[in-house]
Amino acid sequence: MFDYLIVGAGLAGSTLAERLASEKNAKVLVVDRRSHVAGNAYDCYDDSGVLVHRYGAHLFHTNDREVYLYLSQFTDWHHYIHRVLSWVDGQQLPFPINLDTLNQLYGLSLTEETMKLFLDERAEAQEIKNSENVIVGQVGKELYEKFFANYTRKQWGLSAAELEPEVCARIPVRFNRDSRYFTDVYQGMPKQGYSRMIERMLQHPNIKLMLQTDFTEIRHLIPYKQLIYTGPIDEYFNYAYGRLPYRSLRFEFETLAQESFQPACVVNYPNEFDFTRILEMKHATGQKCEVTTIVREYPVAEGEPYYPVPAKKNRELYQRYAEEAAKMDKVYFVGRLAQYRYLNMDQVVREALDLFARLRSQDITRRI
Structure with missing residues (x-):
């Protein structure tokens, strides 16, 4: 019997798993349908030895000191200001x-x-x-x-x-020469990557991890007391009110026999071409090697859900699912897909830490 079943090994699920195991001594099972942890923040070395982000650029920035210090337990940081x-x-x-x-x-x-x-x-x-x-x-x-x-x-x-x-x-106009994309106090990249950081978060002996595991296939097979769900909320309710629209991305990777391709990590292409931007992660990670890997991002309508589409009719549809979620006992929804909100990484961790605080408060109330 697990105290918590957590669906999703991204930042939201991993933060909650670590806090529940470390602070409450809870027995936690984390399941993820992918073959790796870290969700869309997953990074790895490609065949040429370049550290790449498989699901688009993830650039950490925050003004939330508690979030920064929390993650700093699991990684050192490479200082990087995004432009x-x-x-x-x-x-x-x-x-x-x-x-x-x-x-x-x-x-x-x-x-x-x-x-x-x-x-x-x-x-x-x-x-x-x-x-x-x-x-x-x-x-x-x-x-x-x-x-x-x-x-x-x-x-x-x-x-x-x-x-x-x-x-x-969210995109400011600046009346000076400040070329920073973000102005947050804390900015940087995990020195060994996001995947390694999250692997460390999940190392507690009370945490069990099952990858390549679909929640729907095991939800009635494994005993647990409470559920934390970080996947698409409409999927959880079997699309009872219809599907929530998400935008997805297609990535085109290319390795080049040169040290760098462009002068910044991200170059947007608003008008020409079908892709929206070209990423070169070496600028952000600080990696030094004789080759470089770039990736072109093509937004698409179908595929892995990345971005909730922030239109009024979609927000209204989400509210119907949120009302159903609010009626549920011992089931909690957290993260970009579960809350149908465009959340930055620090905001995801903040939502997870806030949910943990509520869960801990509930336990204290029950004991009283």
Whole structure:
């Protein structure tokens, strides 16, 4: 008899497994249908010896000191500040849009003050109902078309006008030369990779791990007291109200006989090509070797679920599943797919730590 059955060996499931085993001395079984731990954060060395992220770039950043210190128990960090370029009008330009972006794009010599005037002349007053409103209201139609419109359509299969405002609101406009993609206090990469970090999290003797195991095939075979589910919430309920839309990705890896391919870890391609971006993880991991591996990302409608699609009708459908989940006793849903939210890695760990705190509080209440 296990105290907890945890479905999913990604960051959410592994955090909860470690906390429950270490702090409550609980007996935990973690199952995952894949052949490896770490979920979409899984990284490994390819045939050329390059450390690659098999499911797209995962770049850790947070202002949450508790999350950072928690993960630091299981890894040392390689200091890395993430910067992104965007291929627009034949140039690789800093993104998010900043002072250098506009000066390079238009051949200008704007200052912080004149940049504000420049954008004020182009911004169009908008009632904020969707992501297009957010960007056009900040920088105007032309820059929206150059940097956002086609990228968004490729990424989500929807126009920015069909997406909730928060999708593009996460991307700032900077009135200085700050080219950092994230401004969080803590930024970096696990020195030996995410997979190794999560393997360490799952090393507690009270944790048993079953890979290549589908939860639906064993849920009635293995005795357990409580369930923590990190998979797609609609799948758990056998799609009773219909399928929640997710975007997936197709990856095209290529190893090149050269030390580097591009000047940054990520270069976006909003307008040309079917792919959205090219990744070169060596920039982020700090690995030194004579070859490099790049990966082109192609968003697709079918496949492994990666991104909940942040549109109003999808949020409403999720709420129906969330109401069913709230009625359940001793079953808990946590993580990007289970909560149908676009969560960064630190936010996933925070959700897991918060759930652990609630579970621990319930035990204390029962004892009282």
